Every structure is written in structure tokens, then in C-alpha cells.
Amino acid sequence: MITLKNDLLKFDITGILGHEINQHIDFYNTGVEEAYLAIKNNDNSTALTILRSLKSQLDLEYKYFDTKRFWDFGTFNDAYSYVDGIKRASRALVGAPNYRNMRSMLYDIRDYMTRTRFDDDRYYGNVFALDVDKYLDEMTALEHHSHFGMFLQGIRTFYHRPGKVTAKQCLTLSKGLPPKDIEPFILIEYIEKYLR
Structure with missing residues (x-):
């Protein structure tokens, strides 16, 4: 899995480079692909570990983006598609990841996470x-x-x-x-x- 430079992208208090947003997008999308590959290879244990890591990061970001302070700034945020994807994916993942809901949760992350690419050297937020x-x-x-x-x-x-x-x-x-x-x-x- 990709290692993130920063766990949180604090768009409300600073500018964030596009390549850092892209890294977060890749973290989720690549993680989902790695989990599906593990499932295909009958390695559900690895897939569940990856899913737990993805959900943990989603919950962390969602908690930050769901604060009133961030909401007040959100309308001025030109990286809204990323924030919206985090919020939608996190709300879709109800409960703790387990073998029964693993495929459904992975599908939701892939479905809601934005695929929009941001200009690497431009600041957003x-x-x-x-x-x-x-x-x-x-x-x-x-x-x-x-x-x-x-x-x-x-x-x-x-x-x-x-x-x-x-x-x-x-x-x-x-x-x-x-x-x-x-x-x-x-x-x-x-x-x-x-x-x-």
C-alpha cells in the first residue's frame, strides 16, 4: 500500500499541493485494487487488513472534514470533489469491516472515491x-x-x-x-x- 505523506489534508487552514491530493486518491484506489487482487488469490485475510487500513484513513479524514469549521470553509474549497468522495465513502461504510461485508465496502470506496486528478504543482484549499x-x-x-x-x-x-x-x-x-x-x-x- 501507498504510504501517505500527511494523514490529513487541512484545506481550510493551508494550501495543499495537487500531488498530495493525488497521493491520497491513489492510496484509496490502489488499496481497493490490491484488496480485490488478494480476494482473487483467495487471500481474504490480506484483503481484510487492507480494507481496515482504508476504512481507518477514511474515518480519520471524514471526522476532520465533517467539523463545523471545515463546513464553513468548504464552499470555498476548490478540491471539493476529493472531500465529497471521502464523505460519501465514509458514510457508506457502516459498521466494522469483516469477511461478510468486505466486498461491499471495497465496492463503495471505489464507487465514491473521486478519480479526478489535480494539477501536481498547483495549490488547492x-x-x-x-x-x-x-x-x-x-x-x-x-x-x-x-x-x-x-x-x-x-x-x-x-x-x-x-x-x-x-x-x-x-x-x-x-x-x-x-x-x-x-x-x-x-x-x-x-x-x-x-x-x-
């Missing part, structure tokens, strides 16, 4: 938060304490803990900064949801 992190990493200690540095730290906090309080804090920190300087770092529609 919250590219605004990724830009904030990159910019903050390049700042000196003195720049971190500047008005602009404090704003970037505030917007980073908002992306990690979105809510009315952090959104208002960002609005306050943005006062006096030229709009052209802050636009590359703010997903306006996302922050406005919390300012209503």
Missing part, C-alpha cells in the same frame, strides 16, 4: 493562509512587531480558529493598512461570514 505563513516565515523579528506583522499574525489566528472574535480582531488590525497590501492574504468571503 486556503492558499491565502499559505501565503500568510510564507510571508511571516520570511519576516524579521522587528517586522513581526510592525502593524503589518501584527495583522498577518491576526489573520493566521483567524484561519486556524475562525470565529466572530478572531474575524473582528482581523478587521481591527487591518485599519490603516492599504487595501492592496492586505488583499493577497484575506479570503474576503470567508471572513465576511463571521462579521455578519
Whole structure:
């Protein structure tokens, strides 16, 4: 089976490279094919082990993608077909994997998991938060304490803990900064949801 670089693709708090999404898609689709091959070779034990690994990963990702915080961001997520596939596959797999439901569960994973390929070198998800992190990493200690540095730290906090309080804090920190300087770092529609 494929080893994943990261267990979770946190689209809501950072940008994720397409090749990493593709790796997750391949993890599921290749895993299903390996399990079917094991079944064909009368090795149901190996097939069940693979299925348990696939279901465990699906449950982990589903739990993350099913949070309110992620739902609020989900409409802005340009990798929605991947997230939707995870949600559908996970909801279809009811109960613990066993020899009786093994084929059915493998079929559901294959049926719901997206086959859409993402551009390997393109970022998906919250590219605004990724830009904030990159910019903050390049700042000196003195720049971190500047008005602009404090704003970037505030917007980073908002992306990690979105809510009315952090959104208002960002609005306050943005006062006096030229709009052209802050636009590359703010997903306006996302922050406005919390300012209503």
C-alpha cells in the first residue's frame, strides 16, 4: 500500500499541493485494487487488513472534514470533489469491516472515491493562509512587531480558529493598512461570514 505523506489534508487552514491530493486518491484506489487482487488469490485475510487500513484513513479524514469549521470553509474549497468522495465513502461504510461485508465496502470506496486528478504543482484549499505563513516565515523579528506583522499574525489566528472574535480582531488590525497590501492574504468571503 501507498504510504501517505500527511494523514490529513487541512484545506481550510493551508494550501495543499495537487500531488498530495493525488497521493491520497491513489492510496484509496490502489488499496481497493490490491484488496480485490488478494480476494482473487483467495487471500481474504490480506484483503481484510487492507480494507481496515482504508476504512481507518477514511474515518480519520471524514471526522476532520465533517467539523463545523471545515463546513464553513468548504464552499470555498476548490478540491471539493476529493472531500465529497471521502464523505460519501465514509458514510457508506457502516459498521466494522469483516469477511461478510468486505466486498461491499471495497465496492463503495471505489464507487465514491473521486478519480479526478489535480494539477501536481498547483495549490488547492486556503492558499491565502499559505501565503500568510510564507510571508511571516520570511519576516524579521522587528517586522513581526510592525502593524503589518501584527495583522498577518491576526489573520493566521483567524484561519486556524475562525470565529466572530478572531474575524473582528482581523478587521481591527487591518485599519490603516492599504487595501492592496492586505488583499493577497484575506479570503474576503470567508471572513465576511463571521462579521455578519
